Structures are given as C-alpha cells and as structure tokens.
Amino acid sequence: EDKVVQSPLSLVVHEGDTVTLNCSYEVTNFRSLLWYKQEKKAPTFLFMLTSSGIEKKSGRLSSILDKKELFSILNITATQTGDSAVYLCAVSMDSNYQLIWGAGTKLIIKP
C-alpha cells in the first residue's frame, strides 16, 4: 500500500530556532514529492522535488530529497511566529495524477 509518513506530528519551538520536518514514503513508481503549508485556510504550495540531492530553497525554507532512502526534509531557519502552520508532504506517482498525502506536522512557534 502506498503511504507517506510525516514526523513529528507536532512540534513546539521558540522564535529564532531552526526546525527540521521529516517525510518518508513508500510508493510505487515515484514521480515527485511536494511540500505545502496550511494555515487556517487552504494549503499553499512550497516546493516540488524530483531529483535526489538537489536542494530547493525559498528564503528561510529549504528542502531536499533522498530517493535512495525514500525521504525528504523541510528545514526552516530563524523561525518566526508566522511560520506556525501545518506542513503537509505529498507524493505523486507516474501511474496517476493523484497525490498521496501525509498527515502533516503541526508546527507552533512561540514568541
């Protein structure tokens, strides 16, 4: 069965800390891995990763994929209270256009 597992499920840190969120997957015919951020509204797209070892970066957020070990990490440096959200990981496969979603990591940044 195809699955995506995120860890931790929740995380509380203080402003300025660096956090690392994990996403591991077991799917057939992997195509890409996507990260989304969801605050109290719709998920917003952050990154799409298709190749191992190539870091995607946007401001204080960065992500990397390891296709050999079947996981990805999302790093957030110098966290701010506005980073508080649920971070969702999803994986797509060559066989269809659906995304297999993880349960998300709820990140709380304390001032």
Next chain:
Amino acid sequence: DSGVTQTPKHLITATGQRVTLRCSPRSGDLSVYWYQQSLDQGLQFLIQYYNGEERAKGNILERFSAQQFPDLHSELNLSSLELGDSALYFCASSARGADTNTQYFGPGTRLTVL
C-alpha cells in the same frame, strides 16, 4: 491567490438536505480535484476529473457526486447530508504538461450541517 475559485465560502444547512459546491480551476488547468478536511483532520481525497472525465476516485461516499463541465468548472453535489459531513471542502487544480503534479488549492467551502 492561487487562481482557483470556490463558491460559496460558507454554507449552513440542515441534515437531509442537498448542496452544490462550485469550483473554477486556474486558467488552462484541465484537472480538478476535490478534498474533504474535517476539523483537525488531514486532507481526504474525494475525486478527480480531467478534461470533463472522471479520472480517479478516493474516499467519496455514494451520497456525493461530482462533475466537470465543458468550460472546466466543477461541481460537487452532497446529498442526504449528515452532521458528520460538516467539513472544509477544497478544490484543487493542476496543469497539463511537465508540472502536472503540483496542485493549487482554492480557498475552500466551509460546510456546516445542523
């Protein structure tokens, strides 16, 4: 703004009733996906349409149905509503071409069944 629009934003109705949620994808996107998200729960994939045809089904109840019209907008019909159907319903769309897996989400419709 993702470019995906959904109406209405909020909907309050009673058990047993029927409602229709509407979604307009981003310009040029052929795929539309519907998701249900209950309070503090993950995204549950319901159904996908591609260029007017049903492409994939997820955990969609028989009381729910959807369609995609020639102009590519989509509607999700929920009937015989139950209290447990109260949730956020998201529509997402994705492009045709290399970047077909990135889904862009609409703002959602919050359905409350009383």
